[in-house]
Amino acid sequence: MKVDFWFSELQNEDVKFGVRVKSHLFSKESKYQKIDIFDTEFFGRVMVLDGCFMITEKDEYMYQEMLTHPAMVSHPNPRNVLIIGGGDGGVAREVLRYPVESVDLVEIDEDVIAASKAYLPKIAVSFEDSRLKVHNMDAFEFVDTDKSYDIILVDSTDPIGFAASLFSDVFYMKAQKLLKGNGIIATQSGSPFMNPDFIKKAHRGLKGHFSNIRPYLSFVPTYPSGMWSYIMASNSPIEIRGKFKGRYVNSEIYQSCFALPEFVKKILES
Amino acid sequence: MKVDFWFSELQNEDVKFGVRVKSHLFSKESKYQKIDIFDTEFFGRVMVLDGCFMITEKDEYMYQEMLTHPAMVSHPNPRNVLIIGGGDGGVAREVLRYPVESVDLVEIDEDVIAASKAYLPKIAVSFEDSRLKVHNMDAFEFVDTDKSYDIILVDSTDPIGFAASLFSDVFYMKAQKLLKGNGIIATQSGSPFMNPDFIKKAHRGLKGHFSNIRPYLSFVPTYPSGMWSYIMASNSPIEIRGKFKGRYVNSEIYQSCFALPEFVKKILES
Numbered sequence: 001m002k003v004d005f006w007f008s009e010l011q012n013e014d015v016k017f018g019v020r021v022k023s024h025l026f027s028k029e030s031k032y033q034k035i036d037i038f039d040t041e042f043f044g045r046v047m048v049l050d051g052c053f054m055i056t057e058k059d060e061y062m063y064q065e066m067l068t069h070p071a072m073v074s075h076p077n078p079r080n081v082l083i084i085g086g087g088d089g090g091v092a093r094e095v096l097r098y099p100v101e102s103v104d105l106v107e108i109d110e111d112v113i114a115a116s117k118a119y120l121p122k123i124a125v126s127f128e129d130s131r132l133k134v135h136n137m138d139a140f141e142f143v144d145t146d147k148s149y150d151i152i153l154v155d156s157t158d159p160i161g162f163a164a165s166l167f168s169d170v171f172y173m174k175a176q177k178l179l180k181g182n183g184i185i186a187t188q189s190g191s192p193f194m195n196p197d198f199i200k201k202a203h204r205g206l207k208g209h210f211s212n213i214r215p216y217l218s219f220v221p222t223y224p225s226g227m228w229s230y231i232m233a234s235n236s237p238i239e240i241r242g243k244f245k246g247r248y249v250n251s252e253i254y255q256s257c258f259a260l261p262e263f264v265k266k267i268l269e270s
Numbered sequence: 271m272k273v274d275f276w277f278s279e280l281q282n283e284d285v286k287f288g289v290r291v292k293s294h295l296f297s298k299e300s301k302y303q304k305i306d307i308f309d310t311e312f313f314g315r316v317m318v319l320d321g322c323f324m325i326t327e328k329d330e331y332m333y334q335e336m337l338t339h340p341a342m343v344s345h346p347n348p349r350n351v352l353i354i355g356g357g358d359g360g361v362a363r364e365v366l367r368y369p370v371e372s373v374d375l376v377e378i379d380e381d382v383i384a385a386s387k388a389y390l391p392k393i394a395v396s397f398e399d400s401r402l403k404v405h406n407m408d409a410f411e412f413v414d415t416d417k418s419y420d421i422i423l424v425d426s427t428d429p430i431g432f433a434a435s436l437f438s439d440v441f442y443m444k445a446q447k448l449l450k451g452n453g454i455i456a457t458q459s460g461s462p463f464m465n466p467d468f469i470k471k472a473h474r475g476l477k478g479h480f481s482n483i484r485p486y487l488s489f490v491p492t493y494p495s496g497m498w499s500y501i502m503a504s505n506s507p508i509e510i511r512g513k514f515k516g517r518y519v520n521s522e523i524y525q526s527c528f529a530l531p532e533f534v535k536k537i538l539e540s
Binding site for chain 1: 272276278282283284285286287288289290310311312313329332463464487488489490491495496497515516517518519520522523525526527528529530531532533535
């Protein structure tokens, strides 16, 4: 029997998205945020940070694949990859499908990693791969490292609170210095429909440090509005070279994801 | 002051989408369905049929444009258009942006038209155009007419209850007979993520009567999952010819909307 037990995300103060819960598996106030894991009827297990859906077992691949693969297949030979955030392990899982040498994952909140390992093993599977090194620190500090990377993927929470620095001009400047000459950075940039200021700010910030900027979109049903945006940026030309096929991505998606509806183009031009 | 007053659509028994309501403007049990109009904080006025969002002022253009324009710009000279359903008037509004001769709109529920005229005047504006003729009857009967059309647009509710016949094999056969040789039919086919059986059934049904079938997708934030599907079908080749630009559609969208994520391709192949 199903009981009347729901978790809802307040997507803004006037819009909410609710899922029927089977059980509340985990809850913790970490040093940085409230972490919850629910088992839900429709979406399977879900991870919620500060009341916002981060991952559901049913649709996580749409986001993880679309943050990761467009950049990976646009690079001729990605060997060294930096993931900012991504403590659930999902983006790392996608990166590790390629013959990379090393992946540095910089997650400030070790409790997110622990929760993912305990409750989302299919997503956290990447933590068993010896090519992956976890750095439990603030990414804004990590980017002062003297390492260099082919790909940087910014899989952070939205630019409010402790993650705000990851969308700042200084961060983009530091990220640009970390990238090799033909390196590519990709960041999530929120829902253009619900939060147009986010993509506008990220777009403007990246434009200050990179000559090639390519915003793109994908469906993510459990993120606000179901329309999610990302931006790839590089100081070399960005062209799709690879053909990696996933559960969401394929060659047609790599070509088409850059097509922006007219209202999104207007946001970026404004 | 905002009060704790919400309308939620149960997208299925385990998922709901809620919007904060300013006021409940209209409610009626028509002969066919329950019709509600709410004024909401985020989405403006919304029309709800049997508990499901049909239209919101904030995102209606995404659906109306994407059901209408891909077919219209794929036809060399669309003169006579048939709209099945569409009693709110939004699809007709989009069709009437072209120099068409006549638009027949077949809406079974006259109360939907009346509610749209009273509460959604920017959408119902099409009813003032003399090229539009409203037929207040069951579309399944209307399609026995001996008229013929360049374009048929199926803007119906989902294939349950009284609208089920509009996705039947017999309906597609009759629709095919109504189309001129180079005519095109386009139908909405639901959310592949939430309801894969719907697009699968529509795809299979259309394949029985048309040689060219082109499924495509758009974002619609207030429809379940935010990912909505449509299918165009014709017995002539379908190629984009026009460049009509709207608030959502543009030349890039016409090219890219046919790219299907891998999981959607799998649904259609299964």
